[in-house]
Amino acid sequence: MTQRQIQILYRTCWTIALLIAAIPFVFPFVWMVSAGFKSVTEIFGAPTLIPRVWRWQNFVEVFTYQPFARQYFNSLYIAIVVTALTLAISSLAGYALARMRFAGAGLLMLFLISALMVPEEVTIIPNFFLMRWFGLVDTHWPLILLPTFGPHGVMATFLMRQYFLALPKELEEAGKMDGLSRFGVWWKIALPMARPALAAVSIITFLFSWNLFLEPLIFLSSLDMFTLPLALSNFNDSYGLPLWNLQLAATSLAVVPILIVYLIAQRQIIESFALSGVKG
Amino acid sequence: MADTVHNSIRTGQKTWLTLKMREMMEAWLFVSPTFIGFLIFFLGPLCAVVYYSMTEWNLLSQQATFVGLANFQNALLENPDFWLVVRNSVVFAIGLVPLNMALALALALALSRPFFGVVFFRTVFFAPVITSAIAWAIVWKFLLQGEGGFINQVLALVGITGPNWLREPNWAMAAVIVTRVFKMVGLNMILYIAALQAIPRDYEEAARLEGASRRQIFSMITWPLLAPTTLVIMVITTIGSFKVFDHIYQMTGGGPENGTLVLAFYIYQQGFKFFNVGYASALAMIMFVMIMALTLVQVMLRRKGSE
Numbered sequence: 373m374t375q376r377q378i379q380i381l382y383r384t385c386w387t388i389a390l391l392i393a394a395i396p397f398v399f400p401f402v403w404m405v406s407a408g409f410k411s412v413t414e415i416f417g418a419p420t421l422i423p424r425v426w427r428w429q430n431f432v433e434v435f436t437y438q439p440f441a442r443q444y445f446n447s448l449y450i451a452i453v454v455t456a457l458t459l460a461i462s463s464l465a466g467y468a469l470a471r472m473r474f475a476g477a478g479l480l481m482l483f484l485i486s487a488l489m490v491p492e493e494v495t496i497i498p499n500f501f502l503m504r505w506f507g508l509v510d511t512h513w514p515l516i517l518l519p520t521f522g523p524h525g526v527m528a529t530f531l532m533r534q535y536f537l538a539l540p541k542e543l544e545e546a547g548k549m550d551g552l553s554r555f556g557v558w559w560k561i562a563l564p565m566a567r568p569a570l571a572a573v574s575i576i577t578f579l580f581s582w583n584l585f586l587e588p589l590i591f592l593s594s595l596d597m598f599t600l601p602l603a604l605s606n607f608n609d610s611y612g613l614p615l616w617n618l619q620l621a622a623t624s625l626a627v628v629p630i631l632i633v634y635l636i637a638q639r640q641i642i643e644s645f646a647l648s649g650v651k652g
Numbered sequence: 653m654a655d656t657v658h659n660s661i662r663t664g665q666k667t668w669l670t671l672k673m674r675e676m677m678e679a680w681l682f683v684s685p686t687f688i689g690f691l692i693f694f695l696g697p698l699c700a701v702v703y704y705s706m707t708e709w710n711l712l713s714q715q716a717t718f719v720g721l722a723n724f725q726n727a728l729l730e731n732p733d734f735w736l737v738v739r740n741s742v743v744f745a746i747g748l749v750p751l752n753m754a755l756a757l758a759l760a761l762a763l764s765r766p767f768f769g770v771v772f773f774r775t776v777f778f779a780p781v782i783t784s785a786i787a788w789a790i791v792w793k794f795l796l797q798g799e800g801g802f803i804n805q806v807l808a809l810v811g812i813t814g815p816n817w818l819r820e821p822n823w824a825m826a827a828v829i830v831t832r833v834f835k836m837v838g839l840n841m842i843l844y845i846a847a848l849q850a851i852p853r854d855y856e857e858a859a860r861l862e863g864a865s866r867r868q869i870f871s872m873i874t875w876p877l878l879a880p881t882t883l884v885i886m887v888i889t890t891i892g893s894f895k896v897f898d899h900i901y902q903m904t905g906g907g908p909e910n911g912t913l914v915l916a917f918y919i920y921q922q923g924f925k926f927f928n929v930g931y932a933s934a935l936a937m938i939m940f941v942m943i944m945a946l947t948l949v950q951v952m953l954r955r956k957g958s959e
Contacts, residue, residue, distance in 0.1 A: 387769060390762060394776045396834050400791040401779070403802060407794065416800030461685045468682035475676060480683060487694050489947055491895045493916050494936045497704065497923050498697035521689030529686055554678045583784035585898040590924055601786040605902055616794060623787045634782055638775045641782065645839060646846040 405628065408621035415616055430621040434607075437618060438595050443603040444626075450515050450599060451581040457520045458528050458577045459570060466532025467558050471544070487526045492518065493586070500590060514591040515599065519581055528573045531648055535569035536562060572644035582630070600626045704933035711927035723934035733910070733918070734935075740825070741915040745893040747829040752889055753882070755837050760844030761870075774845070778838035785835060789902035792831040793818065821911025824904050828912055832899050836892065840885050847881035848874070883954045890950075891943055915939055 373381075407415050408430060409423040434440050469477060492499075503514045519525065539562065547561045563570070588602040598606065604626060607619035634641055680687075705723055709716035727734040763774055780788055795802045798816030807814040817827045851874065859869050897916040900906060906913035906921065913921075919939065923932030 383767070386762065390769075390773050393759070394773065397776050397780060397838075400788070400795065403795065404787075404791045415794070416797070419802055419805045461689070465683040465686035468679045472675060472679040472682070474679035477679070480687065483690060483695070484686075487690060489944060490694070490698065490940060491891070491916075491943065493895060493897070493919060494940045495694060495697035495701060497929060497933055497936065498700035499693060500924075501700075502693075502697065517689075518693060521686075521693045523694075525686070525689065554675070554682075558682075579782050583786075585784070585786055585901070586920070589901075590920075601784045601898070604784075604786050604790060619790060620794065623790050627783055627787045630782060631779065634779065635775065638771070638778075642774060642778055642842055645778075645781070646842045 401627070401631065404620055405624045407617065408624040410617055412616050415620075427617065430617050431625070433618055434622045434625065437615070438598075438603060438606060440603060440622060440625075442596055443598045443600060446512065446597065447582055447600040450512055451578050453516055454519050454581040455574050455577045457516065458525055459573060461520065462525060462528035462573060463532045463563060463566065463570065464558070465529045467536050467562055469529070469533045470536035471562070472554070484526050484529065488523055488530075490523065492522050496586065496590065503591065509591055510593050510597055511591075512597065515581075515584065515587050518587055519577075519584060524577070524580055527648065528577060531573055532566065532569055535566050539565055569647075571640065572647050575641055575644040576648050579630075701933045701936055704929055705937045707930040707933075709928075709930040711929055716930070719930070723931050724938070726931065727934055727938065733913075736910060737913050737915055737918045740911070740913055741894055743825060744829060744896065744912075744914055745890055747825070748832060748893045749886065749889050751829070752833045752837050752840055753885060755833065756840030756844055756885070757878075759837070759841045760848055763841070764845045764848035774842075777841055780835045781838040783835070785898040786902050788835050789831070789899050792827075793903050796827055796831075818904055819908050821909050824908055824911050828900060828903055831903070832893075832896065835899070836889070840889060843881060843885055844878070847878055851877050880954070883950060887947055887950045890946055894939065894943060894946075915942075 402421070406421055406423060409426050409428070410420075410430075411425065411427050414420065414424060468474070469481065499514070499518060500509075503509055506513075508514055543561050543565070544557050547557045552560060583601060584599070585601045588599045592598055592602060595603075595606075604619065604623055607615045607622055609615055704716070706718060706720055707716040708719045708722065759773075759777055763770055763777075796817040798804065798814075798819060801814075801817070803817070804814035815823050817823045855873050855877075856869055859873055864872070894914075895916050896914060897920065900912055900914055900917050901920075904912040906917050915935070916939070919932050919935045922928045922935060
């Protein structure tokens with residue numbers, strides 16, 4: 373065999389190995405969608421990848437069993453609000469920490485770093501009482517406030533700070549010469565230049581809020597207020613056993629749109645996570 | 653800077669001071685939403701949880717009584733559940749962290765250089781990361797059903813009778829670990845790929861010219877240069893494994909026979925199912941200390957390594 377043939381053989385073996393390794397990552401999605409169309413008996417009968425009988429009514433029953441459309445909307449609007457708030461707050465604080473000199477900055481940084489190390493599970497009990505005292509249990513406020521101001525928001529602040537640190541100073545100086553206030557410099561010069569960091573924070577924050585589970589579980593009790601992950605785990609019959617086919621149909625409806633967005637913007641999404649992971 | 657100096661020359665010392673004051677006020681205005689949120693939703697609750705942990709407080713009894721360290725004594729010395737939970741959490745971490753990191757590194761090494769299909773594979777291995785843990789756990793729970801579950805049906809085709817995965821304590825723990833690795837490994841893979849791509853190609857080429865084998869290049873060049881990334885990944889993954897909650901909640905609910913009852917789930921159970929606020933807060937404090945200790949140990953190891 374020539375050198376080139378060995379190379380090709382080697383590559384082929386590698387690709388086959390990777391394809392096998394990919395099975396547990398891809399197959400659950402394929403099976404989920406397929407089973408979402410099946411009857412319960414077919415799910416637990418002899419394995420089929422393409423349903424013998426397509427039960428489209430599963431996807432109708434998902435919406436009649438509980439207010440699924442409402443729950444879908446809840447997840448969507450909460451994720452959008454959390455993302456917008458996090459962007460505003462983290463880019464303001466990140467800018468000040470990177471670009472402005474002020475007394476207490478060092479201490480503030482130390483505080484924020486310590487917040488990064490403490491998971492929200494530790495503070496969830498007092499936060500529950502705090503929200504109850506505010507009268508916000510079974511509202512969406514805790515799901516907006518806690519992710520925005522919790523460890524996740526702090527991480528967003530650091531990400532913004534790192535990015536602002538690397539921006540060239542000259543443009544800012546020019547802006548100040550032109551008579552812009554600090555706020556003006558932030559809004560008109562720094563933010564437009566920080567677009568990649570803003571995109572990364574948006575993507576990560578949106579997904580974080582969309583997939584949040586502990587907080588909805590603790591704070592929400594009425595079906596109309598549920599968010600998607602909570603709704604998904606709620607497809608049970610009166611004995612507490614899962615309604616298998618409905619649950620899988622609902623899970624498909626919740627996951628597939630995100631997967632489609634991911635396929636379109638996969639490069640951007642993966643890069644955002646790489647950026648935040650290394651810096652966080 | 654230039655304009656402040658300019659102004660101070662023009663208008664004198666007094667204005668220069670007020671300018672500095674103004675800059676400081678503006679800065680605090682910028683950080684105030686973050687800072688106030690931090691005080692209300694983090695520092696306040698953290699102080700509260702320290703206090704709660706020293707009270708005997710069942711939500712139903714309304715009144716919290718101060719009991720000092722009795723909750724910690726109860727957890728560490730009296731309640732056998734606690735050590736079971738700690739054991740489970742440690743088993744989970746010991747199972748998950750090395751498996752996750754080894755697989756992540758292997759995938760990153762395979763996917764760090766461009767070749768036909770590389771984007772496809774990166775996309776595939778990363779997809780579970782953006783999927784909600786609940787959705788992922790729901791699907792795997794069905795695949796792993798004892799009777800009629802897909803995996804056991806496939807095993808039956810080759811004549812193996814699979815166990816009832818999620819109903820037998822040891823298999824259940826293995827199942828949650830492995831499915832969790834599939835869920836999270838993509839993130840570590842991406843971090844490793846980013847680190848690998850930051851290594852200058854010249855190092856490797858120089859070594860190859862010197863006649864180094866692939867294995868030597870990896871152990872003498874790549875692996876040492878990856879050390880900082882490896883440490884960061886180790887910290888993130890270990891902390892993540894001690895926090896695992898939604899995955900366990902959906903797949904096993906802590907069962908069977910408390911075989912997958914881990915710390916975060918136990919805190920939730922004590923606090924929000926049984927309303928033992930004092931005890932749950934003590935558990936939260938223990939979790940806090942464990943995570944701080946882990947982080948500090950790993951940071952110290954890093955400092956030692958870089959000396």
